Amino acid sequence: MKKLALNLENVTKTFKKDDGYITAVDRVNLQVEEGEMVTFLGPSGCGKTTTLRMVAGFELPTSGAITIRGLDMTNTPVNKRKIGFVFQNYALFPHMSVYNNVAYGLKSRGEKDIRDKVKDALLLVGLKNTENRFPSQLSGGEQQRVALARVIVMEPNLLLMDEPLSNLDAKLRIHMRTEIRKLQKKLGITCLYVTHDQSEALSMADRIVVMNKGKVEQVGTAFEIYSNPQSLFVADFIGQANIMHLKVTSFTGENLEVNTHNGGVFGARCIVPDHIDPSVESYQVGKDAALVIRPESINVVPYKGGEESFNATVTSSIFVGSHVEYELTLPNGEMIKAFVPYTNTMQIFNEDQQVSFVIDPVNALFLPRKKK
Numbered sequence: 001m002k003k004l005a006l007n008l009e010n011v012t013k014t015f016k017k018d019d020g021y022i023t024a025v026d027r028v029n030l031q032v033e034e035g036e037m038v039t040f041l042g043p044s045g046c047g048k049t050t051t052l053r054m055v056a057g058f059e060l061p062t063s064g065a066i067t068i069r070g071l072d073m074t075n076t077p078v079n080k081r082k083i084g085f086v087f088q089n090y091a092l093f094p095h096m097s098v099y100n101n102v103a104y105g106l107k108s109r110g111e112k113d114i115r116d117k118v119k120d121a122l123l124l125v126g127l128k129n130t131e132n133r134f135p136s137q138l139s140g141g142e143q144q145r146v147a148l149a150r151v152i153v154m155e156p157n158l159l160l161m162d163e164p165l166s167n168l169d170a171k172l173r174i175h176m177r178t179e180i181r182k183l184q185k186k187l188g189i190t191c192l193y194v195t196h197d198q199s200e201a202l203s204m205a206d207r208i209v210v211m212n213k214g215k216v217e218q219v220g221t222a223f224e225i226y227s228n229p230q231s232l233f234v235a236d237f238i239g240q241a242n243i244m245h246l247k248v249t250s251f252t253g254e255n256l257e258v259n260t261h262n263g264g265v266f267g268a269r270c271i272v273p274d275h276i277d278p279s280v281e282s283y284q285v286g287k288d289a290a291l292v293i294r295p296e297s298i299n300v301v302p303y304k305g306g307e308e309s310f311n312a313t314v315t316s317s318i319f320v321g322s323h324v325e326y327e328l329t330l331p332n333g334e335m336i337k338a339f340v341p342y343t344n345t346m347q348i349f350n351e352d353q354q355v356s357f358v359i360d361p362v363n364a365l366f367l368p369r370k371k372k
């Protein structure tokens with residue numbers, strides 16, 4: 001087994017606010033292996049930055065423990081943690097040259113061979129011959145590379161990045177995310193990376209931590225999180241998902257059947273998320289369940305009618321080349337999306353047409369309607 005770079009145990013942070021307290025981070029547990037890249041993804045205010053700041057030591061947890069490379073660092077000051085931090089605003093020293101910015105930490109640590117180390121670090125981030133320039137003479141992307149060089153030159157145990165690309169334009173952001181990921185792999189450095197950008201989080205990470213309201217909703221690879229969301233929040237937050245609300249008609253432990261809106265029955269696999277006890281939660285007959293289904297897992301077919309099929313009206317039909325994007329309205333008013341791959345023998349349905357749709361049961365996931 002690989003060595004643990006970081007262990008968060010029930011880490012909690014409560015802030016005092018004018019009219020009471022707010023729990024910004026709520027009992028977060030996470031283990032990160034040496035060399036792993038973990039991204040934190042979640043809506044604004046969900047506690048990503050606070051979590052990172054506690055790992056760095058800028059904030060102390062209200063309760064819980066932080067272990068770095070096997071050592072308890074919960075209350076250790078920032079400068080004793082050997083951690084590198086890259087922020088959204090580059091925080092370079094404006095009056096210092098690129099060289100001096102990168103050399104600063106090494107000098108204050110009294111290191112040798114500073115010139116060579118700075119040169120290597122600048123080369124690694126793709127900045128040759130910039131030593132004598134000043135931050136104001138560099139583009140945003142270049143400044144962020146200097147910030148990165150300044151951190152990796154110190155050979156930290158952990159690299160923490162908080163929305164480091166948010167100030168860059170879209171094209172550069174995509175380019176830089178690939179470069180950061182390559183560099184992180186090359187150096188084998190353990191990295192925690194905060195972002196609110198889904199595609200950034202999914203494309204850069206070994207594992208993703210999805211947060212919501214201070215809590216970890218799910219930890220997993222991009223594939224796991226997309227194909228097996230453990231809660232409605234994750235299903236809805238990652239990628240596009242249709243969430244149909246249906247009633248349970250039978251539940252046998254693994255197989256769940258729900259009513260279709262017109263009285264028929266639809267059965268599919270049922271993966272019960274770990275935190276849910278199916279005997280007490282909403283998998284019982286008569287309870288509400290949510291069917292989570294990705295648009296690409298729905299096929300649109302000619303209208304069948306009757307109880308055994310899902311019927312709907314096409315409210316939008318857009319041909320986008322590789323597939324047709326349908327928006328369908330169900331008899332109960334719910335709207336769902338279906339992405340049907342284009343083939344030259346397919347029938348394309350138009351707006352206002354009555355259709356039926358078929359869900360591949362293998363790709364349907366049921367979740368209780370409300371998480372406790």
Ligand SMILES: Nc1ncnc2c1ncn2[C@@H]1O[C@H](COP(=O)(O)OP(=O)(O)O)[C@@H](O)[C@H]1O
Nearest residue numbers: 015016022024043044045046047048049050051
């Ligand atoms: N120093 C602070 N004092 C009071 N409240 C704070 C402080 N820092 C963060 N918070 C609150 O904690 C919550 C989480 O914030 P943050 O960790 O910055 O979220 P994110 O980075 O996911 O957007 C927010 O409600 C925020 O207002």
Ligand SMILES: [Mg+2]
Nearest residue numbers: 048049050162
């Ligand atoms: Mg933040």
